[in-house]
Amino acid sequence: MSSPESPDGPVAAGSTAVAAVPAEAAGPAAVGRAVDRVDAPVKVTGQARYAAEFPYVGQAYAAFTYATVTRGRITAIDTAATSALPGVVAVITHLDAPRMKPSPKPNPLRSMESMATATSVDYLNTSEVHWNGQPVAVVVAEDVETARHGAESVSVTYEVLPHSVDFAAEEHNAVPQKSSIIQHASGSKGDADAALADAPVSVDLRFTTPRHHHNALEPHATTAVWDGDRLTVHDGTQNIHWLRSQLATKFDVPLGDVRVVSPFVGGGFGGKSMVWPGTILTVLAARVTGRPVRAALTREGVYRSVGGRQPSVQRVAIGAERDGGMTALIHTSTAPMGKVGGMPEQITTVARHMYGAGNIRHQQRTLGLDTHSTTNMRAPGESIGSYAMEAAVDELAYALRMDPVELRLRNEPSRNPIDGKPFAHRQLRECFVNGSSLFGWSARSFEPRSVREGRSLIGWGTAAAYHPAWQLPANxxxxxxxxxxxxxxxxxxxxxxxxxxxxxxxxxxxxxxxxxxxxxxxxxxxxxxxxxxxxxxxxxxxxxxxxxxxxxxxxxxxxxxxxxxxxxxxxxxxxxxxxxxxxxxxxxxxxxxxxxxxxxxxxxxxxWMKAACGAHFCEVRVDADTGEARVTRWVAVFDVGRVINAKTAASQLRGGVVMGIGQALTEQTLLDPRTGRIMNPSLSEYHVPVHADVPRIDVSWLDDPDPTMPLGLLGIGEVGITGVAGAIANALHHATGRRLYDLPLTLEKLL
Structure with a gap:
């Protein structure tokens, strides 16, 4: 087996991350302190090695040819020009790729590892194309540039088959989603439809959210090395054990003969939790060539071959008495999934937990499209479901002429609304009270479009945050x-x-x-x-x-x-x-x-019902002439149980807010409804928030332990994004008087 190289010579094959704590951090009661990250020095000095930074003697580089049709069958593939390029080591297609075993079907009861299966496609073991962007060839070369040029020069001819990718056109074909051990796809209490019809005050609204991609700072990358039947893989994965198990199955080797090394991951947000074709085909290329092989996806390659969040259509209908007490809450959603795999998002489950309505009904519907897989994206389901829910609650507040915070407090439940289970820990009321004080909410005018400074219309919005708490096995x-x-x-x-x-x-x-x-x-x-x-x-x-x-x-x-x-x-x-x-x-x-x-x-x-929760408060300024919206102030207070590290907790919560700002104002993956091809596969066309888009974000927490969780801690990474888009939508309505229902909330919609 080849060994990695370093400037000082060979080093051990793979490097387990070792985090030695700096001496200045010594002292009693470490939990709760704002301690610097122990891995910070190696990161800021460039010593930290990511998946594409483990060099091996004799290493080659792989790049992929992506299908340009949505559904089809390869009828011819010409690799002669590619093979003739100086520096090309191998070209692997479905005509000569070794057989691999199928990936396991996702089944959490039988095997948690099966949940890492990204798609059901037998990459390079089939001539069929299932989505526009599926890898159909691997080119291995002596350097990255030659590999990428070679991948572009592979000529593929297809028999084009019928396909369906237009969500709007196919929405009527959706069917009710079945519930599972890990997701409530539907639920009810009482007769929500009758209660809605009888309610003195009601709102009944339709919301849409677009496709999204993760855009982690580190694109997906893999370095694979075979030593006989023993495999070492460096990969930016969010689940080492699941990846290891999938590769052992796929390449029919004992689990103990697969080593996965992933000391540092440059962002994931759910996008690196499954096993995508780039990883599998890099391992295949290393086996075929007998050399260490590295593949680092381009930004476009991530869009083509890695799944993302699918679009959704949601209905939120709320009925209430004139004093604000909710009598009916209906939340339904329709969202597509890739026909080749993925997991549906838990979009409507927020209706089960957030508000103490007397009657509740929620239902998710799904349909299959010939697109990439649906995959986890920060707060999957809750982030987009909370957008619709919190915007609808704000709309109800205006129908009642009631302060939006007061309405939420009026309907804060003492137990889980849909089934009466006790909350293990919930202090959402305290979050709203504290947040209101910190933000100065009492000074807010009620009427929309009532505050202006020069050309800027100013609005304030609020929303609740929510995310369930989980625990997984750990040795x-x-x-x-x-x-x-x-x-x-x-x-x-x-x-x-x-x-x-x-x-x-x-x-x-x-x-x-x-x-x-x-x-x-x-x-x-x-x-x-x-x-x-x-x-x-x-x-x-x-x-x-x-x-x-x-x-x-x-x-x-x-x-x-x-x-x-x-x-x-x-x-x-x-x-x-x-x-x-x-x-x-x-x-x-x-x-x-x-x-x-x-x-x-x-x-x-x-x-129990276990969850983290919180309250967001934001200010926006909208240019009255151009419709350009800017978020200018943010205050959020969270109930996340006990905080282990005050510094990293604040960073995680702010990061969630930043991602929510992008979700609300700029982010969307554009899919051509005719061809199924993603039209904006780059950061120059898919707009994530930059420094100029993000205001000062003041976050705080109650730091009250949950007695049912270890050390009383709850998850922090995802609750921060939930409710953010709703708060911004509500602030924009307060600023302009216009209620927008379709993300992203771009300037042409405000005009």
Whole structure:
């Protein structure tokens, strides 16, 4: 096997991320402090290696040819010109690609790893094309430029087959979505339709949201190396274990012979949680050529071959008494899915939890289109569902001539509205009260278009934030030596959110050692199996197992004397170290772990409603002549349970708001309804927020622990985006008097 190169010579194959805590962070009570990220020095100095930065001796480079038809069959493929290019090592097509096993069908009850299957397509093992952008050839060359030029020179002839990609034209073919163990696609309480018809005051609105793509700073990239039947893969993945399992299945090798190394991920937002064709075909190219192969997708390549968020049409209808008490709440959605795979978003589940209406009905409908897969995108479902819900609540407030905050507080439930389960933790009322004070909401005029400064129309808007809390299985080992140094090992992920820092803080307090005495190893499948970084679940999942491992460790050491530390007890009793583990890496152990996880998940689902929540307040200014809208002020208060690291928590919550600003004002993936081809596959045409678009964002939290969660913490990564688009839509209405129902809320719609 080739070994990676470094400026100083070969280094070990793959590098487990090791986060040693800086000395200045030492001190008592690490949890809750604003500690700098332990991986910051290697990132800002360029020492951190991402998936496309592991050089191997003899390394080649791969690029992909993407289909230019939506549905079809390849009738001819000419690679002669490509093969003749100097520097081309191999051209792989469906005519000569080795057979791979099909990816497993997603089934969370049978195998959580199956949820990483992005599509059902047998890449390069079929002549069929299922979406415009499907990879149909791989070119391997000695350098990146030759590989990309070669991929563009492959000539493909297709038999074009009928296809359907126009959501608006196909919407009427949608069917009710079935509920599953992980998603409530429908639900009801009472007779919401009758209550709506009888309500003295009501609104009945239609909203639409567009397609979206993630646009992480680091595009998808893979470096693959075979050593016989042993495989090492460097990949920017959000789920090391799922990727490892998928590759073992796909290439028919034992799980233990696959190593996935992912010490740093340059952003994911859900887009790197599944296994996309670029990763699979890079591994295939390495096997075919017998050389290490790297493929780094271009920005356009990400749009062509990686899934995103599909569009939606939503109806929100609310009936209320004249005092504002909601009597009916109806939330329905229709959203397409790629026919080749993906998961539907939980768009209408916000209706189950947000407002104490007497009668509730929600229902999701889906249909299949010949487009890319639907995949997770920050707060999947809740981010776009909360937009429609919060805008409709604002509309109802105007129909009632009631302050929007007062209306929300009037309908704040004491238990989960649809099924009466107790909330494990919910202080949304306190979030609105605190946020109103911090923002100065009491000074808000009620009438739309009533505040103006020069050419600027000024509006204030508010909305609620909500995201469920999750826990996933996590295996962890903890080691403490007689010198007082602690080592935590778990194959979790670092995407910039400060996971290693937070887990180091937790371990320091649990073991009674300074923060700078803790080292955390992560990002490598050779470590104990960690959870995926998704659903805002990683911190709580690892923390639960880490705390359990620390307790086991301390119990194995014994009871220290008064004033004695566990490390000192080790030294006094002549032991070098003690170690404890939670979870098992054996086949039987993993099966037992899956059973325990499922049982706990189902028990929690029956017993509690667990979620993070919050309140957004924003100011917008709209140019009365041009319609240009700017967000100029933001205040948000969250109930996210206990905060482990004040600095990284604030960063995560602000990041969610920034992504929500893009969702509200600029972001949309444009699909040609005739050809199914994405028309704006670049950051020059798909507009994400830049510094000039983002105001100062003041975030705070109540820091009150949830008693049902490890250390009382709830997820932070995704709740920040929920409600953001709704708050901006409401502020724009207050500024201009125009109510917009279709994202993004662009200037031509305001005019």
């Amino acid at each position: 962890v080992t903890v080691r403490l030596d007689a010198a007082g140094q602690a080592l935590v090992r778990c194959a979790f992920h670092e995407m910039g959110m400060g996971t290693a820092t937070a887990q180091g803080q937790i371990a320091a307090d649990a073991l009674g050692v300074p923060f700078d005495a803790v080292t955390v190893e992560y990002g490598d499948s050779e470590l104990p199996t960690g959870p995926g970084a998704g659903g805002s679940a990683q911190t709580a999942s690892v923390a639960s197992s880490l705390l359990e491992a620390c307790e086991k460790l301390k119990k194995s050491i014994g009871t220290p004397r008064e004033g004695e530390s566990y490390a000192q007890l080790l030294a006094r009793t002549g032991r070098d170290h003690a170690e404890a583990a939670v979870g098992s890496e054996t086949r039987v152990g993993k099966t037992v772990g899956q059973v325990k996880f499922t049982a706990k998940y189902l028990k929690d689902q029956r017993r």
